[in-house]
Amino acid sequence: TIVDATIIHAPSSTKNASGERDPEMHQTMKGHEWHFGMKAHIGVDSKSRIVHSFAATPANVHDSRMLAELLHGEETRVWGDSAYRGQTAAIRTAAPKAADFTQRRASRNKSLSSREREIDRTKARVRARAEHVFHVVKRIFGFVKVRYRGIAKNAHRLVVSFALANLYLNRRQLLRFSRA
Numbered sequence: 001t002i003v004d005a006t007i008i009h010a011p012s013s014t015k016n017a018s019g020e021r022d023p024e025m026h027q028t029m030k031g032h033e034w035h036f037g038m039k040a041h042i043g044v045d046s047k048s049r050i051v052h053s054f055a056a057t058p059a060n061v062h063d064s065r066m067l068a069e070l071l072h073g074e075e076t077r078v079w080g081d082s083a084y085r086g087q088t089a090a091i092r093t094a095a096p097k098a099a100d101f102t103q104r105r106a107s108r109n110k111s112l113s114s115r116e117r118e119i120d121r122t123k124a125r126v127r128a129r130a131e132h133v134f135h136v137v138k139r140i141f142g143f144v145k146v147r148y149r150g151i152a153k154n155a156h157r158l159v160v161s162f163a164l165a166n167l168y169l170n171r172r173q174l175l176r177f178s179r180a
Contacts, residue, residue, distance in 0.1 A: 001052070001098075002044045002079040003070045004130040005063045006138070008154070010037035010146045024151045026058035035059060038151055040137075040158050043070035044130045046079060049169050051133055051162040056155035068094040077101050079126050103127070136165040 010025040027036040039061060043053035053070045063083040067090050071078065075098040078084075078091050082105040091100050103120055106112045112120065137143050143161050146154045167174070 001075045002046050002130040005039050005041040006134045007035045008038050012036040022149045026060040028059040041066040049129050050166050071095045133165050137161045
């Protein structure tokens with residue numbers, strides 16, 4: 001399973017009838033920029049690229065807090081970016097047979113060795129499959145901004161978007177099955 005999250009933006013304007021921003025959406029800092037909205041967390045099968053689990057939260061919820069909800073328990077490996085680093089105990093609790101393949105992070109005083117960078121590059125190639133799902137949902141289907149107020153309504157739209165992304169990403173395999 002590959003775990004990842006993305007920010008779905010919400011309008012931060014207060015120029016509406018109630019005069020306030022959406023109370024269920026929150027802001028978070030990514031890089032050196034502030035973003036207002038919600039997060040979509042997904043668990044993707046590393047071989048088939050099928051999204052098997054999903055959670056929607058306000059943007060200020062850290063990625064690692066949703067890890068247990070994204071794992072189904074039968075994993076042998078869990079791939080994640082450096083936001084999931086240090087969550088080996090949570091991985092062992094949710095999926096006892098899973099090995100932790102999360103990205104390593106260099107510290108200020110100690111950089112990664114060339115071997116560790118090579119290993120991280122291999123991990124990044126596997127993790128890119130989850131980014132393909134976000135590409136389909138955000139760029140092809142146009143779900144860059146929320147359409148409704150509240151997380152629940154937008155979560156329903158995200159579930160449908162991820163289901164359609166599963167079909168879109170696996171359309172060639174599905175066509176082969178239909179012709180046989």
